[in-house]
Amino acid sequence: MASIKINSLAKTYDNGFQALQCLSLDIDPGSFTVILGPSGAGKSTLLRTINGLETATSGTVCVSNLQVNKQNLKSIREHVAMVFQQFNLVSRLSVMTNVLTGRLAKRHSLLSLLYLFPKEDYAIALKALERVGLEEKVWHRADKLSGGQQQRVGIARALAQEPLAIIADEPVASLDPRSSKEVLTLLRDICREMNITVVASLHQVDFAREYADRIIGMNAGRIVFDGPPSAFTSSQEISLYQHETMEVKEDAKMALAYA
Ligand SMILES: Nc1ncnc2c1ncn2[C@@H]1O[C@H](COP(=O)(O)OP(=O)(O)OP(=O)(O)O)[C@@H](O)[C@H]1O
Numbered sequence: 001m002a003s004i005k006i007n008s009l010a011k012t013y014d015n016g017f018q019a020l021q022c023l024s025l026d027i028d029p030g031s032f033t034v035i036l037g038p039s040g041a042g043k044s045t046l047l048r049t050i051n052g053l054e055t056a057t058s059g060t061v062c063v064s065n066l067q068v069n070k071q072n073l074k075s076i077r078e079h080v081a082m083v084f085q086q087f088n089l090v091s092r093l094s095v096m097t098n099v100l101t102g103r104l105a106k107r108h109s110l111l112s113l114l115y116l117f118p119k120e121d122y123a124i125a126l127k128a129l130e131r132v133g134l135e136e137k138v139w140h141r142a143d144k145l146s147g148g149q150q151q152r153v154g155i156a157r158a159l160a161q162e163p164l165a166i167i168a169d170e171p172v173a174s175l176d177p178r179s180s181k182e183v184l185t186l187l188r189d190i191c192r193e194m195n196i197t198v199v200a201s202l203h204q205v206d207f208a209r210e211y212a213d214r215i216i217g218m219n220a221g222r223i224v225f226d227g228p229p230s231a232f233t234s235s236q237e238i239s240l241y242q243h244e245t246m247e248v249k250e251d252a253k254m255a256l257a258y259a
């Protein structure tokens with residue numbers, strides 16, 4: 001269980017684009033937060049700065065009082081698991097081996113090169129696969145599973161890491177509605193049962209309303225809404241998505257210039 005404290009976070013990419021603009025946010029331990037916002041709002045940039053995949057230009061991110069920086073990167077990656085839109089499984093490897101890679105954050109790198117894991121890691125991985133309901137698929141090749149099942153393997157891999165927090169960047173964007181619900185139910189239940197802090201970005205407002213404890217609305221690198229689903233009214237929704245991001249506006253200008 002981890003709190004996430006984000007203080008005056010800004011990110012300017014090398015090309016000069018300001019993706020995050022002095023953003024502050026405190027996330028409670030064990031809560032399920034959903035980030036909404038139009039494409040280009042900065043959702044992925046924000047999520048990636050939480051586990052150090054992206055380096056902030058200024059400001060700080062702390063996970064359980066551990067500041068995200070180069071010195072702490074190994075500890076941060078050990079405590080913060082990621083779930084990806086494209087699952088990021090090694091397709092030719094078994095479901096079990098994919099889940100075992102979740103243990104690598106805690107193991108020596110030589111073991112990781114050889115895919116050698118101690119017995120106790122197999123027990124942890126099996127437990128994670130049971131939790132996501134895939135104990136029958138343990139030795140199947142990862143790419144033989146459906147999209148929904150592959151994402152459940154992605155969640156099992158995150159669980160095998162025994163993380164304090166799970167960051168999920170559009171975890172259901174590649175899934176049909178039924179699998180999306182299964183995956184979001186799983187993430188929410190894991191969050192509640194295991195007190196794991198979950199922060200997920202979504203494009204489906206209805207799912208955010210159904211599953212989130214808290215909704216953060218982002219636009220052009222800023223937080224423009226912060227509250228419980230009940231406060232995220234249809235007019236809030238319209239205003240969140242009506243305001244185009246700067247980039248979209250720039251694209252539109254370019255298109256007009258070439259018209
Ligand atoms: N490596 C990069 N270099 C330059 N600009 C970038 C880079 N990565 C992202 N951006 C820009 O930063 C802005 C925010 O991107 P980000 O991926 O965080 O948005 P997002 O809200 O996740 O969008 P989406 O909903 O499409 O995933 C966008 O304008 C994007 O083009």
Ligand SMILES: [Mg+2]
Nearest residue numbers: 043044045169
């Ligand atoms: Mg994104």
